[in-house]
Amino acid sequence: MKYKCIIVDDEPLARELIASHLAHFDNFELVASFENALTAYTFLESNIIDLMFLDIEMPLLKGNDFLKKLKNPPKVIFTTAYREYAIEGYELNVIDYLLKPITFDRFFVSIEKFKQLQIPKAPENLTNEDHIFVSSGSKNIKIIFDHILFVESLKDYITIHLENGKSHHLKQNISAFEKVLDSNFVRIHRSYIIQAKKLTAYSKNEVEINAIEIPIGSSYKETWLDYLKDQK
Numbered sequence: 001m002k003y004k005c006i007i008v009d010d011e012p013l014a015r016e017l018i019a020s021h022l023a024h025f026d027n028f029e030l031v032a033s034f035e036n037a038l039t040a041y042t043f044l045e046s047n048i049i050d051l052m053f054l055d056i057e058m059p060l061l062k063g064n065d066f067l068k069k070l071k072n073p074p075k076v077i078f079t080t081a082y083r084e085y086a087i088e089g090y091e092l093n094v095i096d097y098l099l100k101p102i103t104f105d106r107f108f109v110s111i112e113k114f115k116q117l118q119i120p121k122a123p124e125n126l127t128n129e130d131h132i133f134v135s136s137g138s139k140n141i142k143i144i145f146d147h148i149l150f151v152e153s154l155k156d157y158i159t160i161h162l163e164n165g166k167s168h169h170l171k172q173n174i175s176a177f178e179k180v181l182d183s184n185f186v187r188i189h190r191s192y193i194i195q196a197k198k199l200t201a202y203s204k205n206e207v208e209i210n211a212i213e214i215p216i217g218s219s220y221k222e223t224w225l226d227y228l229k230d231q232k
Contacts, residue, residue, distance in 0.1 A: 002156060003114075003171070004048070007033040008040040008063065009055035009079060014100060018053050018079065021107040028111070037066035049074040050171055051114055054094075056080040067094075075117065077110050118171060132180055134160070134170055141168060145182055149209050151193040163198070163210070188224050189217035196227065 005028055009015050015033050022028050031049070034040040038060055040052075052074045056063040063080075067073055081100040095117065096110040117135065133140040143160060152159045153174035160168045178185070178193055186196050192214050194207060201208040206215050216224055 002027055002029045003050040003118075004029055004031050005051045005053065006031060006040065006043070006049050006074075007053045008037055008058075008066075009033075009053070010035050010058045011055070014055065014079065014102075017102060018107075021102065021104050022053075024104070025111060037061040037063060041066065041069070044070065044074075051075050051077065051095075053077050053079050057082060075114055077114070134168060134172075143168065145184070145195075148185075148195050149198050149212075150195065150214060151177060151181075151185075153191040161212075186224065186227050188220050189215055190219075192217075 005022060007015050007018050007030065009018070012035075015035075019030055019033065022030055028051070031047075032040075032043055034043065036058055041061075054063045054067065054076050056078060057080060063078065067076060076094040078094050078097045079100060079102060080097070095113050098106060098110055130146065131142050131144045133142055135141075143162070147162050147164065149161045149163050151174065152161065156171060156173075157169055158172045158174050158177055160170075162168075174191065174193065178187055181193065184195050184197055185193050187193050188207060194209060194214060198209050199207055200210065204216075206213050208214070
């Protein structure tokens with residue numbers, strides 16, 4: 001899984017230093033670097049980014065004002081030489097606040113904070129909990145387990161399909177997400193987890209939920225058949 005990152009900073013040396021630090025982390029990819037917030041804004045209108053390193057004091061548009069204008073901002077780490085913006089940074093729900101010059105040790109701490117946010121938090125007792133919160137942009141959205149039809153994986157992302165027709169996309173490994181689901185959910189394919197009680201039909205090679213046909217993976221057939229036997 002690769003996390004897509006951008007840097008927005010008007011100082012070339014600062015951009016180079018952040019890029020150099022980031023290069024030490026194999027699962028992080030720097031996809032673009034910008035010297036001002038306006039060009040970054042245009043880029044974010046048509047690209048999905050996981051993490052943005054954002055300077056505050058920049059010409060044309062300050063980083064904090066830029067962040068306020070984004071409807072669905074990525075996770076943000078502020079990078080600045082000015083301590084006075086720290087409080088506002090946390091009010092904007094940024095992950096961390098790095099003071100320049102940024103040492104690698106301090107940068108490492110910020111990356112670890114970001115990685116921890118990517119792990120969905122399992123309820124303490126799944127038998128007594130009926131929901132989970134997932135991160136979407138700057139919001140944490142409540143998803144009730146009973147409303148989920150199935151979970152679909154596509155490369156580094158999963159899509160949670162709900163019975164009201166809505167869906168939520170998030171950067172997450174499907175195997176990790178499987179661990180937070182309750183016993184009503186069954187993995188039937190490397191790319192699919194279904195809520196078994198929502199099943200409307202099934203055959204040897206596929207299941208059907210709300211007229212949606214979902215394949216049964218060959219390596220999951222035995223597990224699926226065992227689940228069906230246990231329900232009889």
